[in-house]
Amino acid sequence: MTYRMKIDDQDVTLDIVARRPLLRARVGSDEWQVAESPVAEAVFEISLNGRTHRGLRCAGSARTVHVWLDGRVYIVELPLPAQGVRSAASAANEIRAQMPGVVLAVHCAGGEAVAAGAELVTIESMKLQTTIVAARSAIVDQVHITANASVARGALLVSFRRETPEP
Amino acid sequence: MFQKVLIANRGEIACRIQRTLRDLGIAGVAVYHHEDRDAPHVLAADEAVVLENDVPTAAYLDHAAIIEAARRTGAQAIHPGYGFLSENAAFAEAVERSGLVFIGPDSRVIRLMGDKIRAREFAAAHGIPVAPSAMLERSLQDFLERASGIGFPLLVKAAAGGGGKGMRIVRTGTELEPSVRAAAGEAQRYFADGRVFIERYIEQPRHIEVQVLGDGRGGVVHLFERDCSVQRRYQKIIEESPAPAIPAELRDAITGAATRLASAARYRNAGTVEFILAPDGTFYFLEMNTRLQVEHPVTELVLDVDLVAEQLRIAAGAPLSLRQDDLQPAGHAIECRICAEQPARNFLPATGRIALLRLPAGDGIRFDSGIRAGQTVTPAFDSMLAKLIAHGRTRHEARIRLVSALRQLIVLGVPTNIEYLMRVLENAEFAAGRVHTGLLTQEAARLRQHPPTSEDTAAVILAAALSQPDFRQHSFGMPEPYASIGSWHN
Numbered sequence: 001m002t003y004r005m006k007i008d009d010q011d012v013t014l015d016i017v018a019r020r021p022l023l024r025a026r027v028g029s030d031e032w033q034v035a036e037s038p039v040a041e042a043v044f045e046i047s048l049n050g051r052t053h054r055g056l057r058c059a060g061s062a063r064t065v066h067v068w069l070d071g072r073v074y075i076v077e078l079p080l081p082a083q084g085v086r087s088a089a090s091a092a093n094e095i096r097a098q099m100p101g102v103v104l105a106v107h108c109a110g111g112e113a114v115a116a117g118a119e120l121v122t123i124e125s126m127k128l129q130t131t132i133v134a135a136r137s138a139i140v141d142q143v144h145i146t147a148n149a150s151v152a153r154g155a156l157l158v159s160f161r162r163e164t165p166e167p
Numbered sequence: 168m169f170q171k172v173l174i175a176n177r178g179e180i181a182c183r184i185q186r187t188l189r190d191l192g193i194a195g196v197a198v199y200h201h202e203d204r205d206a207p208h209v210l211a212a213d214e215a216v217v218l219e220n221d222v223p224t225a226a227y228l229d230h231a232a233i234i235e236a237a238r239r240t241g242a243q244a245i246h247p248g249y250g251f252l253s254e255n256a257a258f259a260e261a262v263e264r265s266g267l268v269f270i271g272p273d274s275r276v277i278r279l280m281g282d283k284i285r286a287r288e289f290a291a292a293h294g295i296p297v298a299p300s301a302m303l304e305r306s307l308q309d310f311l312e313r314a315s316g317i318g319f320p321l322l323v324k325a326a327a328g329g330g331g332k333g334m335r336i337v338r339t340g341t342e343l344e345p346s347v348r349a350a351a352g353e354a355q356r357y358f359a360d361g362r363v364f365i366e367r368y369i370e371q372p373r374h375i376e377v378q379v380l381g382d383g384r385g386g387v388v389h390l391f392e393r394d395c396s397v398q399r400r401y402q403k404i405i406e407e408s409p410a411p412a413i414p415a416e417l418r419d420a421i422t423g424a425a426t427r428l429a430s431a432a433r434y435r436n437a438g439t440v441e442f443i444l445a446p447d448g449t450f451y452f453l454e455m456n457t458r459l460q461v462e463h464p465v466t467e468l469v470l471d472v473d474l475v476a477e478q479l480r481i482a483a484g485a486p487l488s489l490r491q492d493d494l495q496p497a498g499h500a501i502e503c504r505i506c507a508e509q510p511a512r513n514f515l516p517a518t519g520r521i522a523l524l525r526l527p528a529g530d531g532i533r534f535d536s537g538i539r540a541g542q543t544v545t546p547a548f549d550s551m552l553a554k555l556i557a558h559g560r561t562r563h564e565a566r567i568r569l570v571s572a573l574r575q576l577i578v579l580g581v582p583t584n585i586e587y588l589m590r591v592l593e594n595a596e597f598a599a600g601r602v603h604t605g606l607l608t609q610e611a612a613r614l615r616q617h618p619p620t621s622e623d624t625a626a627v628i629l630a631a632a633l634s635q636p637d638f639r640q641h642s643f644g645m646p647e648p649y650a651s652i653g654s655w656h657n
Contacts, residue, residue, distance in 0.1 A: 003638075005628055007619070008511075014628055027625035034629055042523055042579075044630045053626035057634050058522035058579045065631035066522070066579045069623060072586055073579065076631035078638075130636055 006077035059124075093141075094159040095132060097123060097151040106147055107131075108158065112140045121145070121157050132157070139163065168483050169193055169244050172270070173237040174212070176248030177227060178537035179553050180459070181208035184246050187475035196240045198233055200226035202547060207539050214240050223547040227251045230258045234265050244268035244482055246475075250549065253458035254281055270482040272436045272457045273383065279432065280455040284326045284364055290452040293431040295424045298443065298451040300366035303347075311343055314365040323347055325354030326362035331401025333357060336368055369451075371603040373444040374398070375410050376456075377425030378466045380477050380487060383435025388491045389422045390466050390474075396602040397591065399514055404584070405591060406462035407501040408469050411562055411600030417448055428455065437463070437478050446603075461504065461554070464533060468500035468558040499562040501569050503588045505536075505553040505576070507544045510587035511616060516550040519543070519581030527575035531558035531568050534576075544581045552583065562600065566592055590614050 003014040017024040023034040037045040045054045055069035063078045107119040114120065114134045121143075122131045138160040145157055172188055173196040174181045181197060185208065188195040197212030200223040209215045216236035220226035227233075228251060237245055245262050247253035247270065259274040271277070280286045284302060291297045301313040314321060323346050325333030333354035335346040347363060355361035378390035394410035395403040409418070425440035432455075439460050441453040463474050472489065480488055507517045524540040536553035538544075544552065555572055559565035573589045591597055594610055607614065619627070632638045 003632065005631070007624060007627060010618075012624060012628055014632060025625070025629060027628050028621060030621045030625060032622075032625050032629075036629075036633055044633070046626050046629050046633070048622055048625055048629075051622070053623075053630075055626070055630060056523060056525075056577060056579060057630050059634075060522070060580055061519055065634055067627045067630050068523075068577050068579055069627055069630070071574045071589070072619070072623075073577075073582070074619070074627045075582065076627060078631065078635065 003079050005079060007074055093162065095120060095157045097153055097155045097157055100153045101151060103145050103147055103149045103151060103157075106143055106145065108140045108143060110140055110142045114138055114140060123151065123157075168485075169242075169268070169479065171196060171240065171242045172244045172246055172479070173198065173216075173233070173240065173242035174208070174246050174248065175227065175233045175252055176246075176250070177203055177206065177208050178548065179535045179551070180248040180250075180461075180537070182211050182537050183535050184248060184475050185211045187473055187479070190473070191476060191479065193479070196236065196242050198227070198236050202545065206542065207537055216240060223545075224251075228255075230255075230261050233258075234261060234267065237262075237267055238265065242267070244270050244479075246270040246478070247458065249458050249461055254456070256281060268482050270436070270478050272381075272434055272438065276432050276434060277457050280457050282326060283324065283328060283454055284362065286454060287364075287452065289432070290428055293427055295428050295452045296450060298366040298369070300364055302364045303362065307344075307347070310365075311347070314343060314347075315340055317365070317367050320368040320370070321365050322368040323350040323363055323365050325350060325358060325360070326364060327358035327360040328354060333363065334401070337365075366451075369443055369445045371446055371605055372396075373410070373603050374403070374441065374453075375413075375421060375444045375450065376439045376441040376460075377422050378460075378463070378474070379425055379429040379434065379438050379440060380474075380481065380489065381429045381432075381434035381436065381438065382481060382487050383433055385430050385433050386487055387426050387429040387434060388487055388489050388494065389426045389429075390470055390472065390489075390494060391496050392418065392421060393460075393462055393465055394602060395462060396604050397597070397606055398604050399510075399607050403462065403504070404506070404588065405501065405503045405597075406465055407499065407562070407565070408465040409496055409499065411602065414448075417444075417450075421450055424450075424452070428452070436481060437474050461551070462502050464535060464554065464556045465500035465502045468531075468533065468556060469496040469498055470494055471497070498558055498560045499565045500556060500558040501562070501565045501592075502554050502556040503569065503573070503592070504551050504584075505555060505578070505588075506550045506584050507552055507581045508550050508584050509582050510584050510614075514584070516546065517544070517582040518546050521578060522580035523577065524579075525575065525577035527555065527572035529568060529572055529575075531565070532556070532572045533558070534572075538578075552578070563598075566598065586616065587614065590616075 005012050015026040025034050032048040035047045039045050042056045042058050057067045060066045065076045067074045101123045104122040104124050115137045118134045120132050141159045141161045171194040174184050185195045194213045197209050197215040198218050199209045202223045218226035218232050252258040256274040256277040259269040262269040287297050299317045303310040321337045323335040333350045335350045337343050337346045351361040351363045373396045375392050377392050381387045392410050393406050393408045395406040397405035439456040442450045443453050444450045508514045520543045533556040538552045557565045557569035570592050
């Protein structure tokens with residue numbers, strides 16, 4: 001699958017060439033062997049063909065990520081949700097926090113019928129905002145958190161009823 | 168000395184003034200619009216008073232509300248900072264009438280210097296060189312004839328002007344009349360005053376200004392000059408002191424002219440006399456700013472003075488604490504203005520939330536800021552966020568320190584001109600001190616951002632994509648939470 005992104009208004013494509021044994025990605029016309037070390041807060045460390053790049057990143061407005069690398073700030077526009085990079089909750093009957101963070105907003109309520117793609121919860125984690133969307137249409141059974149709450153990784157956020165909503 | 172002072176401003180300058188108040192043991196009162204309720208200048212003050220207004224900038228221009236805030240909090244004086252009400256004669260007068268002290272000059276002097284035509288006449292009458300010029304006095308035809316007599320190129324300027332508004336460069340006789348009409352129309356729209364005048368246009372001029380302090384009784388000292396030639400869209404972005412490559416006699420002539428003007432006006436407060444310096448060494452009076460300047464820190468660093476403290480002492484009626492003979496500049500200082508803007512899009516102002524802020528530190532580094540992480544930069548106010556200033560033993564050292572500090576300064580979440588400033592400071596012409604007001608236009612091609620290398624592009628694209636847990640999940644097809652925690656290449 002090709003992800004169409006923009007870096008400072010310039011179009012760039014990203015393809016995953018291989019996942020195993022090591023990740024290979026093609027950015028534009030160049031292919032790279034990619035490894036990532038998790039680093040605290042907004043810091044990232046990504047190695048490309050064995051060379052390490054260390055920088056900072058944070059969520060910007062709308063679908064942008066601001067990245068600082070080697071004295072330069074880049075604004076990256078991410079693909080739109082329809083193009084497939086938006087978070088989709090799994091088909092399971094509950095949604096759990098993928099990372100420790102703070103709940104910024106709750107977009108659904110208990111008893112509400114939500115369509116596939118509907119926004120459920122926005123979490124800020126390591127200065128990055130992630131909006132979790134419904135993977136399928138469902139009826140929300142219960143919302144287990146409120147806005148501004150801190151959540152640990154794996155914390156239950158939203159549970160769904162077993163039945164599916166009337167079409 | 169005052170016990171309590173109200174600061175009628177916001178942003179970095181309000182924080183800067185607050186710092187001196189604290190140093191002198193004076194309580195500081197901030198005023199703010201609701202949109203600024205969490206701004207650093209509010210948090211830094213001892214007391215804060217909200218100014219009710221639908222329009223944020225209008226709140227900081229509300230004479231009555233600000234004077235009332237001062238009275239209610241028991242402040243004895245009002246410091247206007249720069250911009251907003253700092254050069255508003257009616258406000259200064261209202262403050263004086265209310266029995267409070269306006270930290271600035273007499274309203275009469277503000278009015279004189281605020282009118283470019285009258286200020287020029289005043290300067291000329293006191294032997295300060297002014298550029299050959301023509302005023303619109305009798306008929307337009309007469310004006311155009313006299314203007315042509317000066318010799319092209321000419322500059323059409325608005326009497327009430329500033330910031331390049333109402334300004335036109337005219338190179339031929341046929342352009343003259345349409346340019347005068349256009350400039351007058353623009354001046355009418357921006358300043359509600361359509362009066363224009365014409366003066367000789369100096370090619371590749373430098374903008375040199377002299378910092379003065381006056382006691383209001385004719386006593387004046389000058390604090391040497393600043394070079395503010397590096398401008399974009401008629402606005403300064405890099406300023407330095409001393410001005411590079413100025414012979415001692417020329418420096419003496421310019422600082423002497425500034426001192427004479429301030430003394431003749433019986434100037435009280437810190438003030439700045441601006442000049443245009445031609446490549447052949449002739450210089451002309453431009454205008455006088457009757458307030459603290461944005462770029463005052465470079466003067467403070469080379470002379471080891473606190474200009475805000477001097478303003479406060481003068482306003483409290485004390486004699487000048489500095490003697491001309493004691494003022495000897497040491498080293499060199501350069502300031503750059505950090506603005507929320509996009510240099511690649513003709514310096515278009517930018518907005519956004521400052522998600523991450525890393526401040527520079529180091530020998531000779533000063534950061535005057537009115538921002539904090541988490542703050543939202545809105546289009547409601549000026550795009551200048553902060554000023555970064557470096558002091559060194561030489562211009563070279565100051566410049567290298569400033570570049571290093573700019574490299575350390577990270578603002579993420581809102582686009583800024585930080586990288587552009589680094590390129591200007593590293594530009595060969597700037598490094599050589601060959602500055603003039605057209606420098607950024609002349610060097611535009613060399614100042615353009617290079618496209619990133621393919622490796623940097625890949626690193627940035629992957630850093631952005633991998634910040635999205637959903638991207639990990641879709642790309643690697645792994646169940647959450649494992650896809651999110653950085654160990655997906657198992």
